[in-house]
Amino acid sequence: MSTISDVAERAGVGVGTVSRVLNESPLVSDRTRARVLAIIDEMNYRPSFLARGLSTGTAGVLAAVVQRMTTPSALQRLRGILDVASESGFDVILHNVSSVDDYRDQVRDLLRPDRCAGGLLVSIQPDDDAVSMLTGNAVPVVSIDGQLPGISSIYIDDERGGRMATEHLIELGHERIAFVLDWEDSIGFSPTAKRRTGYRKAMADAGLEVPDDYVKVGPHQHPVTLAATNELLDLDEPPTAVVAAADSHAMVIAQAAQARGVRVPEDLSVIGFDDLEIAEHLGLSTIRQPLYESGARGARILLDLMQTDPRSVIYDELPIEMVSRSSSAPPRGSR
Amino acid sequence: MSTISDVAERAGVGVGTVSRVLNESPLVSDRTRARVLAIIDEMNYRPSFLARGLSTGTAGVLAAVVQRMTTPSALQRLRGILDVASESGFDVILHNVSSVDDYRDQVRDLLRPDRCAGGLLVSIQPDDDAVSMLTGNAVPVVSIDGQLPGISSIYIDDERGGRMATEHLIELGHERIAFVLDWEDSIGFSPTAKRRTGYRKAMADAGLEVPDDYVKVGPHQHPVTLAATNELLDLDEPPTAVVAAADSHAMVIAQAAQARGVRVPEDLSVIGFDDLEIAEHLGLSTIRQPLYESGARGARILLDLMQTDPRSVIYDELPIEMVSRSSSAPPRGSR
DNA sequence: CCGAGGAATGGAAACGGTACCAGAATGCCT
DNA sequence: AGGCATTCTGGTACCGTTTCCATTCCTCGG
Missing domain, CATH: 1.10.260.40 (lambda repressor-like DNA-binding domains)
Known part of the structure; x- marks a missing residue:
C-alpha cells in the first residue's frame, strides 16, 4: 500500500x-x-482515511444510531440517510440499539470525533441525562423521529396524527374505536404514546367513551398484535374500527380479522400510520409521514451543521397527511 | 479530549x-x-480509534456492502450481521450499492485496511474482474447470498429452490405455471435467475410447456410486478399457478389477483421465496431460506478469518425448505 | 554476596497524513 | 538592474496510539 x-x-x-x-x-x-x-x-x-482523520482530528464517516432496525419504517429512514450521505462522499456507521439498558454507553463511545464526524439518532428517545450528554457532545447530532430539547430534530406531530386518524373514523360514523398497539416500555415519550394521546383527545372531544379494554399495550411484535386483535373481537361489544399505531400493526390486524371472518372494512375499519410502500397495495387507509424524506432531511441538516455551526439547533417538522383507502368505511347499519 | x-x-x-x-x-x-x-x-x-487504527494498521470496523437495501430480505441479513458484529465489539459501515456502474470503485475504496478490518458483500454479483480484485484484497471478504470463486461465501441452492417451488405446484396438479419476476439487468448470475432455471428444469422434467408469455422479466418494483400479474391474467390461457421469485413479489401478485376477483388459492396458486416474517401471517406458501442466519453466519466467519487465516476460503451452503401454507392448492376441476 | 535471568517500566520511533513556516522562484514596477 | 510582492514549493512538527528496545528492579541459585 x-x-x-x-x-x-x-x-x-x-x-x-x-x-x-x-x-x-x-x-x-x-x-x-x-x-x-x-x-x-x-x-x-x-x-489513508485513518491518517487523514488523525491529522485533521475528525473521522470522515457519519454514524446512525437506530432503535429497532427491524421495522420497515426504520429502513426507509435509513435509505434517506444513506442516499444523502453518499452523495457527499460519506459512509455511514450503523449502530442498532436493541437493549435499552446500555444504549447510553454505546452512544457515548460512538459519537466521538475519533469515530465519526456527525451522528444521527433514529427513533431514539433518550432520557434527560442522555439528552444533556448529547447537547454538550463534541460531534454534532441530529435526531430523526423525535423532537429533543437542545438537539436539532426532524419530527412530525404524532399527537395530531393520532387525532387525524381517529377523527377520520369518527367522521365515518364510528363510535366504538380501539387503539392498537402502544409499547409502554420505551424511555421517554414514544411516538406511539403521542399518537395514543391524540386518539384519546379526539375521542374525548367527540364525547365518545374509551373502555379500558379498547387500548392495547405490548411490545411491537406480530404475535402480540394478533392476540390483541383477537381480544378486541372477542369482547361483548367489539369495536367497529381500530386505530393502529403503525401500518405494520394495521396489516396484522386486518389479516387477523379476515382470518376469523370479520370483513374489512364492512365489519371492521382499520387505519394505520406511516404509509409504507406496501400500504398502497393493500389498500390500507393511513396517516402518511415522509419516512425516506425524514432520513434525507436529517442527513442534509447534519452535513450542513458540520460545515457551518455545529452548535446551532434546527427544528424541522415534516407534514403528515390523511390517506383514505379501502380499509376504512362507515360502520354497518349507519345511515 | x-x-x-x-x-x-x-x-x-x-x-x-x-x-x-x-x-x-x-x-x-x-x-x-x-x-x-x-x-x-x-x-x-x-x-482514539483513529490513532489506534493508524498505529495497528487496521480500522476496528467492518463494512457491509449491500445491493438494494430496499428489500426486507436485505434487512434481515443485515440484522444478523449487526447482531454478531456488535457482540464482538465491532461497528459496521453500511454501504448501499444502487447503481451498477460504479460499484467497483466504491467497493475498492471501501474495502481497504484503513477503512475496515473486514468486508461483507450482501447480494452482490460481481463480474470476473471484480472477483479477482476481491480475491487479492488486503482485507478479508465474505460473500452473503452468492457463491463466488475464491471468496468465502454463504449461499443457498437457488436453482434447487426454484425447482422445489415448481415441483410443489406440479404435485398439486398444476400444468400452467408462470414465473414472476426475474431481473436480467444485474451483473453475473443473480439468485432469481437461478430460481428461474430451477423452474424451467422442473417444468421440462415434468414434460410441461413454458410459453414465453409465462416468464416475466423486469426490475424488482411493485408496479412492475403488478403489471406482470395483470398481463398473465389477461392471457387467453392464464396460468393456474405462479412461482414468484421472492415473497415480496408473491404478496403483490396475490393482492393484484384478488383485486380483480381471482381468488387465491382457488383460482390461482401462488408460491413465494424467502419466508419473510410477514409470509406466515399472510398464509403464503414459500421456500424458506434462513435470511437472518445468513448474515449472522457470514459475520461470524468473517471475524474468524480475521483472527486466523484471512486468505483461507470457506463455503457454507445453508438449507432451504418448502413451507406449504394456504396460498397454494390444487387447481379447480382437478380430481 | 554476586551475577544471571526475568518481570516491569519508560521512552522513542513509527504509522500516514495535514498544516504551518520558511524559503525559492517568478513577475512587475521604478 | 534591483527591490518587492506574489505564487509556489519543501520540510518538519504534530495528531494519539502501538511496539520495540533499553533500562531498572527483583529474585533466585550458586
Missing part, C-alpha cells in the same frame, strides 16, 4: 505539494498538479 | 504502561494496573 511520500518521491515533489493536490488547494501550479495527479493515477494511490 | 499521555502523567507512569493496560498485556504489575485503571475511569478516558 503506497503512501503520500512514495507519491511525492516518484513525482519529484514534497509531501506538502501532494497533500495540496489531494485537497484541491489552489496553491499548486497546473504543471505540478498534472504531474502529481498522473503519478497518483499510475500508482493507484488513495490517502 | 484527554490522551494517553495525560493518563500516563496523572498516573505517574509512561505511555507504554498505559497502553499495556489498555491492551490487557500481562506485563503490568497488579498495583500499577489498578492505579492506571482508576485514573482512566476518573478521567473518563477512551483511546
Whole structure:
C-alpha cells in the first residue's frame, strides 16, 4: 500500500505539494498538479482515511444510531440517510440499539470525533441525562423521529396524527374505536404514546367513551398484535374500527380479522400510520409521514451543521397527511 | 479530549504502561494496573480509534456492502450481521450499492485496511474482474447470498429452490405455471435467475410447456410486478399457478389477483421465496431460506478469518425448505 | 554476596497524513 | 538592474496510539 511520500518521491515533489493536490488547494501550479495527479493515477494511490482523520482530528464517516432496525419504517429512514450521505462522499456507521439498558454507553463511545464526524439518532428517545450528554457532545447530532430539547430534530406531530386518524373514523360514523398497539416500555415519550394521546383527545372531544379494554399495550411484535386483535373481537361489544399505531400493526390486524371472518372494512375499519410502500397495495387507509424524506432531511441538516455551526439547533417538522383507502368505511347499519 | 499521555502523567507512569493496560498485556504489575485503571475511569478516558487504527494498521470496523437495501430480505441479513458484529465489539459501515456502474470503485475504496478490518458483500454479483480484485484484497471478504470463486461465501441452492417451488405446484396438479419476476439487468448470475432455471428444469422434467408469455422479466418494483400479474391474467390461457421469485413479489401478485376477483388459492396458486416474517401471517406458501442466519453466519466467519487465516476460503451452503401454507392448492376441476 | 535471568517500566520511533513556516522562484514596477 | 510582492514549493512538527528496545528492579541459585 503506497503512501503520500512514495507519491511525492516518484513525482519529484514534497509531501506538502501532494497533500495540496489531494485537497484541491489552489496553491499548486497546473504543471505540478498534472504531474502529481498522473503519478497518483499510475500508482493507484488513495490517502489513508485513518491518517487523514488523525491529522485533521475528525473521522470522515457519519454514524446512525437506530432503535429497532427491524421495522420497515426504520429502513426507509435509513435509505434517506444513506442516499444523502453518499452523495457527499460519506459512509455511514450503523449502530442498532436493541437493549435499552446500555444504549447510553454505546452512544457515548460512538459519537466521538475519533469515530465519526456527525451522528444521527433514529427513533431514539433518550432520557434527560442522555439528552444533556448529547447537547454538550463534541460531534454534532441530529435526531430523526423525535423532537429533543437542545438537539436539532426532524419530527412530525404524532399527537395530531393520532387525532387525524381517529377523527377520520369518527367522521365515518364510528363510535366504538380501539387503539392498537402502544409499547409502554420505551424511555421517554414514544411516538406511539403521542399518537395514543391524540386518539384519546379526539375521542374525548367527540364525547365518545374509551373502555379500558379498547387500548392495547405490548411490545411491537406480530404475535402480540394478533392476540390483541383477537381480544378486541372477542369482547361483548367489539369495536367497529381500530386505530393502529403503525401500518405494520394495521396489516396484522386486518389479516387477523379476515382470518376469523370479520370483513374489512364492512365489519371492521382499520387505519394505520406511516404509509409504507406496501400500504398502497393493500389498500390500507393511513396517516402518511415522509419516512425516506425524514432520513434525507436529517442527513442534509447534519452535513450542513458540520460545515457551518455545529452548535446551532434546527427544528424541522415534516407534514403528515390523511390517506383514505379501502380499509376504512362507515360502520354497518349507519345511515 | 484527554490522551494517553495525560493518563500516563496523572498516573505517574509512561505511555507504554498505559497502553499495556489498555491492551490487557500481562506485563503490568497488579498495583500499577489498578492505579492506571482508576485514573482512566476518573478521567473518563477512551483511546482514539483513529490513532489506534493508524498505529495497528487496521480500522476496528467492518463494512457491509449491500445491493438494494430496499428489500426486507436485505434487512434481515443485515440484522444478523449487526447482531454478531456488535457482540464482538465491532461497528459496521453500511454501504448501499444502487447503481451498477460504479460499484467497483466504491467497493475498492471501501474495502481497504484503513477503512475496515473486514468486508461483507450482501447480494452482490460481481463480474470476473471484480472477483479477482476481491480475491487479492488486503482485507478479508465474505460473500452473503452468492457463491463466488475464491471468496468465502454463504449461499443457498437457488436453482434447487426454484425447482422445489415448481415441483410443489406440479404435485398439486398444476400444468400452467408462470414465473414472476426475474431481473436480467444485474451483473453475473443473480439468485432469481437461478430460481428461474430451477423452474424451467422442473417444468421440462415434468414434460410441461413454458410459453414465453409465462416468464416475466423486469426490475424488482411493485408496479412492475403488478403489471406482470395483470398481463398473465389477461392471457387467453392464464396460468393456474405462479412461482414468484421472492415473497415480496408473491404478496403483490396475490393482492393484484384478488383485486380483480381471482381468488387465491382457488383460482390461482401462488408460491413465494424467502419466508419473510410477514409470509406466515399472510398464509403464503414459500421456500424458506434462513435470511437472518445468513448474515449472522457470514459475520461470524468473517471475524474468524480475521483472527486466523484471512486468505483461507470457506463455503457454507445453508438449507432451504418448502413451507406449504394456504396460498397454494390444487387447481379447480382437478380430481 | 554476586551475577544471571526475568518481570516491569519508560521512552522513542513509527504509522500516514495535514498544516504551518520558511524559503525559492517568478513577475512587475521604478 | 534591483527591490518587492506574489505564487509556489519543501520540510518538519504534530495528531494519539502501538511496539520495540533499553533500562531498572527483583529474585533466585550458586
